[in-house]
Amino acid sequence: MENKQDKLVKSITGRDEDFAQWYTDVCRKAELMDYTQAKGFIIYRPYGYAIWENIQKYLDNRFKKSGHENVYMPLVIPESLFMKEAEHVKGFAPETAIITIGGKEELAERLIIRPTSEVLFCEHYAKIVSSYRDLPKKYNQWCSVVRWEKTTRPFLRGSEFLWQEGHTIHATETEAREEVLGMLDIYNELGRDLLAIPFILGKKTDKEKFAGAEETYTIEALMHDGKALQSGTTHYFGTGFAKAFNINFQDKDGVVKPVYQTSWGLSTRLIGAIIMVHGDDSGLVLPPYAAPIQAIIIPIQASKPGVMENALALYKALDTLGIRVKIDDSDKTPGWKFSEYEMKGVPLRIEIGPRDLETGDCIIVKRIDNSKEKVKISELPMIIEDLLASIHRQMYDKALANVAANIRPAYTYEEFKNIIENQPGYVKMMWCGNVECENKIKEDTTATSRCMPFVQERLGEVCPVCGRKAEKEVLFAKAY
Amino acid sequence: MENKQDKLVKSITGRDEDFAQWYTDVCRKAELMDYTQAKGFIIYRPYGYAIWENIQKYLDNRFKKSGHENVYMPLVIPESLFMKEAEHVKGFAPETAIITIGGKEELAERLIIRPTSEVLFCEHYAKIVSSYRDLPKKYNQWCSVVRWEKTTRPFLRGSEFLWQEGHTIHATETEAREEVLGMLDIYNELGRDLLAIPFILGKKTDKEKFAGAEETYTIEALMHDGKALQSGTTHYFGTGFAKAFNINFQDKDGVVKPVYQTSWGLSTRLIGAIIMVHGDDSGLVLPPYAAPIQAIIIPIQASKPGVMENALALYKALDTLGIRVKIDDSDKTPGWKFSEYEMKGVPLRIEIGPRDLETGDCIIVKRIDNSKEKVKISELPMIIEDLLASIHRQMYDKALANVAANIRPAYTYEEFKNIIENQPGYVKMMWCGNVECENKIKEDTTATSRCMPFVQERLGEVCPVCGRKAEKEVLFAKAY
Numbered sequence: 001m002e003n004k005q006d007k008l009v010k011s012i013t014g015r016d017e018d019f020a021q022w023y024t025d026v027c028r029k030a031e032l033m034d035y036t037q038a039k040g041f042i043i044y045r046p047y048g049y050a051i052w053e054n055i056q057k058y059l060d061n062r063f064k065k066s067g068h069e070n071v072y073m074p075l076v077i078p079e080s081l082f083m084k085e086a087e088h089v090k091g092f093a094p095e096t097a098i099i100t101i102g103g104k105e106e107l108a109e110r111l112i113i114r115p116t117s118e119v120l121f122c123e124h125y126a127k128i129v130s131s132y133r134d135l136p137k138k139y140n141q142w143c144s145v146v147r148w149e150k151t152t153r154p155f156l157r158g159s160e161f162l163w164q165e166g167h168t169i170h171a172t173e174t175e176a177r178e179e180v181l182g183m184l185d186i187y188n189e190l191g192r193d194l195l196a197i198p199f200i201l202g203k204k205t206d207k208e209k210f211a212g213a214e215e216t217y218t219i220e221a222l223m224h225d226g227k228a229l230q231s232g233t234t235h236y237f238g239t240g241f242a243k244a245f246n247i248n249f250q251d252k253d254g255v256v257k258p259v260y261q262t263s264w265g266l267s268t269r270l271i272g273a274i275i276m277v278h279g280d281d282s283g284l285v286l287p288p289y290a291a292p293i294q295a296i297i298i299p300i301q302a303s304k305p306g307v308m309e310n311a312l313a314l315y316k317a318l319d320t321l322g323i324r325v326k327i328d329d330s331d332k333t334p335g336w337k338f339s340e341y342e343m344k345g346v347p348l349r350i351e352i353g354p355r356d357l358e359t360g361d362c363i364i365v366k367r368i369d370n371s372k373e374k375v376k377i378s379e380l381p382m383i384i385e386d387l388l389a390s391i392h393r394q395m396y397d398k399a400l401a402n403v404a405a406n407i408r409p410a411y412t413y414e415e416f417k418n419i420i421e422n423q424p425g426y427v428k429m430m431w432c433g434n435v436e437c438e439n440k441i442k443e444d445t446t447a448t449s450r451c452m453p454f455v456q457e458r459l460g461e462v463c464p465v466c467g468r469k470a471e472k473e474v475l476f477a478k479a480y
Numbered sequence: 481m482e483n484k485q486d487k488l489v490k491s492i493t494g495r496d497e498d499f500a501q502w503y504t505d506v507c508r509k510a511e512l513m514d515y516t517q518a519k520g521f522i523i524y525r526p527y528g529y530a531i532w533e534n535i536q537k538y539l540d541n542r543f544k545k546s547g548h549e550n551v552y553m554p555l556v557i558p559e560s561l562f563m564k565e566a567e568h569v570k571g572f573a574p575e576t577a578i579i580t581i582g583g584k585e586e587l588a589e590r591l592i593i594r595p596t597s598e599v600l601f602c603e604h605y606a607k608i609v610s611s612y613r614d615l616p617k618k619y620n621q622w623c624s625v626v627r628w629e630k631t632t633r634p635f636l637r638g639s640e641f642l643w644q645e646g647h648t649i650h651a652t653e654t655e656a657r658e659e660v661l662g663m664l665d666i667y668n669e670l671g672r673d674l675l676a677i678p679f680i681l682g683k684k685t686d687k688e689k690f691a692g693a694e695e696t697y698t699i700e701a702l703m704h705d706g707k708a709l710q711s712g713t714t715h716y717f718g719t720g721f722a723k724a725f726n727i728n729f730q731d732k733d734g735v736v737k738p739v740y741q742t743s744w745g746l747s748t749r750l751i752g753a754i755i756m757v758h759g760d761d762s763g764l765v766l767p768p769y770a771a772p773i774q775a776i777i778i779p780i781q782a783s784k785p786g787v788m789e790n791a792l793a794l795y796k797a798l799d800t801l802g803i804r805v806k807i808d809d810s811d812k813t814p815g816w817k818f819s820e821y822e823m824k825g826v827p828l829r830i831e832i833g834p835r836d837l838e839t840g841d842c843i844i845v846k847r848i849d850n851s852k853e854k855v856k857i858s859e860l861p862m863i864i865e866d867l868l869a870s871i872h873r874q875m876y877d878k879a880l881a882n883v884a885a886n887i888r889p890a891y892t893y894e895e896f897k898n899i900i901e902n903q904p905g906y907v908k909m910m911w912c913g914n915v916e917c918e919n920k921i922k923e924d925t926t927a928t929s930r931c932m933p934f935v936q937e938r939l940g941e942v943c944p945v946c947g948r949k950a951e952k953e954v955l956f957a958k959a960y
Contacts (some may be wrong), residue, residue: 034604037561038591041554043604048618049550070529074521075555075593075624075640081517098581099593102639104574111518112592113555113579124514125522133810139526143624144555148583159582160555262805329614 012343015281023342026275027154027178030284030344040152040159044268047344048155050292051271056142058194058289059164059266062186063115068138068166069469075143076111081119088118091211095148097159106383113146115301115349118212118263121167122245125259132171135259138179140166155272156229156480163267167411169247169259173238176260176418180236183264184217185322187232195270196287196395197221197277197438198403199231200426200475202451204285207435210263220401220450221341223276226424228477231272231273234264272480279397284345285367287395288388296346297327298337300353310377311352314362317381323388342367347391348384350362352377368394413464416476422446430470441476450475492823495761499705506755510764510824520632520639524748527824528635530752530772531751532642536622538674538769539644539746542642542666548618548646549667553600557625558891561599566825569600571638571691575628579638593626596691598743601647602725603740609699612651615739618659620646634690635752636709636960643747649727649739656740656769660716663744664697667712675750676767676875677701678883680906680955682931687915691830692742695719700955703756706904708930711753752960755878764825765847767875768864768868775864776826777807778817780833790857791832794842803868822847827871828864830879831908832857842882848874886954888936895928895942896956906957912943920945921956930955 012025027033044052060070076099092115100110115118125137133401135268155161166183169349172174184201191197199219209216213235221231227232242248242258250256278285287293299311310329318325328337334351341349351363361374368391375383406425410416419427423438431437431449452472463470487862512528524532540550542551553671556579563569572595579591580949593598605617612699626640635641646663650656664681679699689696693715701711720857722728722738730736758765768774775798780789789805798805814831831843848871855863886905890896899907911917911929918929932952943950 026520034599037555037558038554038556041556043554044552045802046549046551049552052552053550069526070533071526072524072529072532072624072642074516074518074523075626076521078517095583096581097579097583097591101578101582101590103576103630108582111577120516120523123516127514144552146555150583162552213715401644475757 003254012283015224015279022279023272023275026279026283030274032284033154033273036478037056038159040149040157041152042158042160044162048271051286051290052268054193054290054292055190055194055270056164058190059186060142062189063140063166065139065162066182066415068140068168071139071141072143073114073117073124073141075114076116077111077117078084078117079112081114081123083108084119084122087240088212090415092116092147093216097146097148097169114266115147116263117141117143117145117165118167118241119245121263122241122247122261124335125169126245126247129169129247129249129259132249135171135178135249136168136175138166138168140164151479153272155268160266161269165265165266166263168262169242170261171249171251171257171259176238176262177236179262180215180217180234180264181398183262184232184234187219187234187264188267191219191221191231192396194287194289195274196392196399197231197273197274198396198400199444200403200451201452202453202475203337204233204451205431205435205449205474206440207438208430208449210235212237212240213263214240218451220477221273221277222399222406222425223273223476223480224279224402225276226406226478228426228475228479229273229276230450231270232264232266233336235262237261237263251317279345282339283343285395286345286347288347288392291345291347291383292324293326293341293346294324294388295326295348295350296341297325297339297352298334299327299329300334300340300351300474302329304354306348306357307352307354309363310357314352314377314380318384319383321381323384348387350380363396366391368398409459411460411464413457416441416464417445420447420476420478426450426475428457428459428475430458430463431474432466432468433471434463434466434468437463437465445478447476447478450477450479481751492761493806493812495704495759500866502708502750502759503755504634506759506763506823512751512755512764513634518639520629522634522638522640524642527772530753531754531766531770532748533675534770534772535670536644536671539666540622542669543620543644543646546618546662546666546921548648549619551619551621552623552742553594553597553604553621555594557594557599559590559592560602562592564599564602565692565721566690567634568721572596572627577626577628594623595625596743596745597621597623597645598647599700599725601726601743602721602741604635605649606725608729609649609729612729615651615729616648616655616659618646618648620644633752633960635748635755636697639825641747641749643745646742648742649722650741651729651731651737651739653740656718656742657716659699659742660744662716663742664699664712664714667699667714667746668746669747669916671699671701671711672876673759674769675754676872676879677711677753678876678880679719680883680931680933682933682955684713684931685690685911685915685929685954687918688929690715692717692720693718693743698931700957702879702886702905703753703955703960704882705756705934706886706958707953708959709749709753709756710930710959711750712744712746715742717741717743751939758875759825762819763823765875766825766827768827768872771825771827772804773821773824773826774804774868775806775828775830776817776821777805777830777832778814778821779807779809780814780831782809785835787832787834787835790837790842794830794832794857798864801861801864803864827868830860846871848878859952890945891940896921896944897925900927900956900958906930906955908937908939908953908955910938910940910943911952911954912946912948913951914937914943914946914948917943917945923960927956927958930957930959936959
């Protein structure tokens with residue numbers, strides 16, 4: 001737990017010394033979150049929540065432009081409703097939190113805190129849909145969900161986390177399938193445009209798919225320590241839920257049919273991804289378009305003539321452009337401020353001091369590589385957008401190079417085990433399609449199948465684990 | 481519960497025939513909400529949720545501009561933490577929902593679903609604040625809260641509702657008091673600028689104030705049936721919570737002191753206020769700046785030459801201006817569409833048909849008074865913003881006139897009882913400051929003190945109930 005002393009000491013564990021401890025240090029010292037007395041329930045502090053708000057803004061805009069509407073479903077699911085779809089129950093029942101008391105009285109029926117809201121959407125859709133004219137329904141909600149986890153880590157695995165969950169129903173299978181892949185594209189573009197994280201897209205194996213789904217698609221990211229992080233998923237349900245919940249419609253041909261259904265979700269887990277993809281020994285490194293503060297202006301010797309005037313004028317000029325800029329004119333030392341904003345991963349630091357002012361200059365320092373440059377203050381507003389864009393590209397390219405360098409093929413199972421134990425990242429290998437082989441791999445190595453990538457290679461004709469005919473190329477990795 | 485047949489029948493109960501039934505009809509037929517199997521837990525359907533999003537957008541912008549930051553605190557409060565501030569517990573404990581089971585096991589400590597988050601903020605603030613340099617902290621969160629209510633009504637009183645809760649701490653009493661009144665002003669301006677609802681501002685009596693607060697301030701609105709609705713409150717806590725939770729800071733003078741604290745909240749209850757202030761026998765009437773759809777374009781005889789072309793061109797022109805406009809080109813009849821969008825309270829209907837097209841005209845119909853006007857299609861984009869502004873003013877003025885006409889003074893208790901039983905609205909009366917008189921009034925009439933308005937009149941020298949010296953003018957009313 002953070003205590004008041006912590007605030008004075010900004011040093012953190014080395015990233016390559018103890019990655020897990022480094023991660024926790026960054027979460028706390030960058031003031032992204034705080035713990036509470038309830039295990040696995042964290043506080044999203046302003047700086048962490050603001051990153052989520054930037055993700056929300058991007059996605060909400062994309063969702064609405066593609067015809068989705070926001071709704072809010074209840075926090076609770078009556079137990080009998082929750083039990084209606086068998087596979088779904090099997091997947092989620094073990095990790096539910098349950099309200100048994102309300103208004104000082106034992107409840108007649110126990111209420112499950114939503115771990116996900118499929119059944120609530122299903123019950124509602126069954127009531128409001130009767131004709132092809134009512135379709136499609138493309139709903140999304142922003143909320144928190146609760147899943148009782150034994151091991152919890154900030155952002156990565158919590159008893160409660162924030163997310164969006166989209167739930168759509170369609171008249172045809174084609175349209176539903178387009179939705180599932182279309183939303184995966186939007187998730188992928190979030191990574192490309194906002195987070196500077198390259199994802200690998202693919203389909204989950206049956207073992208790894210969502211409870212109740214026919215098919216699950218995923219965006220997978222690679223962390224600095226070589227582990228994979230499932231960063232968002234979209235699900236094709238076919239008519240499974242529709243049949244369990246009687247979501248039927250009369251089609252144009254007069255025939256009553258069940259709807260085709262999808263769901264898709266993405267969570268505050270992405271904040272963990274940002275930390276673990278981009279962070280370094282000095283703390284967080286934020287991609288500019290997700291950063292709550294894109295540029296921090298630090299006056300040096302603020303009492304000297306012209307320093308504060310120039311700092312404030314620049315602040316106003318950048319703010320007017322829509323840049324998320326702050327000025328730190330507190331009485332802390334410049335050195336203290338430098339390490340504070342390094343820890344917080346602010347992409348661009350702008351130092352304004354009396355010496356450089358003589359020539360109308362300031363110093364800009366990029367967080368990504370600590371590179372310093374002298375720039376005319378008057379020119380900065382004209383180049384700042386390009387600067388941020390180039391930082392974004394630099395971060396994306398670096399992350400992409402890291403992924404490319406850490407996908408290794410395995411042609412035999414011995415080779416697979418050797419790579420997975422000794423090298424970071426993904427191992428690509430052919431697979432027979434049987435869950436026994438996935439189970440064996442997990443047992444032997446703790447690695448799991450991350451996905452069957454959309455872009456498939458043919459690495460061989462047999463499954464190296466069992467020797468049966470190879471069906472698919474699969475990416476395996478140790479994962480969060 | 482809505483069933484599929486309902487959708488064909490858009491008639492509702494008359495507003496003055498049975499106001500409560502009319503209200504429920506509007507909630508459902510305008511598709512603002514739906515019930516679920518869990519009592520008091522409603523679904524905010526897209527059309528209802530979009531109103532809330534417009535409220536959120538306005539407030540979030542105002543909050544951020546006045547230096548507030550968003551955070552997210554956990555859904556749950558450990559019971560021992562919840563019990564720390566005595567008055568607060570007394571107020572909220574009877575209506576809590578409690579998680580006793582997590583991950584199939586009985587919990588060692590029961591978890592209260594937040595009915596409000598004061599104690600969570602207090603615990604966090606105590607950890608992160610140590611110096612005057614850390615102050616103020618001005619945090620807000622958007623979330624849902626749960627209060628176990630015996631009688632529930634959509635938006636007005638629910639087991640779960642959506643709201644924002646602001647929680648701030650300050651170094652001085654003056655600053656905290658400014659915060660409490662400043663946020664009340666922002667709430668008031670939301671009414672004036674967005675909802676077209678005039679509020680009466682004042683201070684709550686001790687009996688009606690928030691559990692744990694030293695002072696509570698309120699915005700009160702008057703519904704069409706003459707009942708009042710508390711629409712938002714701000715609270716001054718002094719140092720009460722700070723002392724219970726040890727939120728202390730070292731001041732500039734070196735002395736360690738407790739912080740001064742505030743909280744303030746406003747909820748989806750306002751959707752109920754919009755319905756009951758502005759609605760009529762044809763359904764909802766939405767103020768333009770809160771309306772999800774500000775203008776609906778309805779093509780008449782859409783297959784005739786030029787109709788769809790002109791409708792689409794106008795749609796594009798208005799959309800480009802940032803007007804929230806939709807076009808309904810479904811195969812339903814124009815009459816069906818008219819009553820649909822009347823029910824949904826869309827401020828402006830634009831009819832484009834072959835006859836008026838001959839002269840380049842369209843028909844615009846204002847929802848507020850059903851007035852029709854012929855307007856040149858080419859001119860509509862130039863006048864639409866003024867049109868919406870004038871509708872907003874008309875709605876605000878009408879609501880204001882209704883408030884003004886329904887505040888009546890009482891100089892004796894007999895007069896008070898007579899008015900409160902037979903007339904709608906507020907009764908203003910002097911009051912001695914003693915809770916016994918408030919209790920007697922409530923027992924005799926069910927009316928409650930709504931507030932001591934900021935603008936005080938001196939209606940007399942004694943309290944008409946008990947004959948003791950009069951302290952304050954109070955507004956009484958029957959209330960939701």
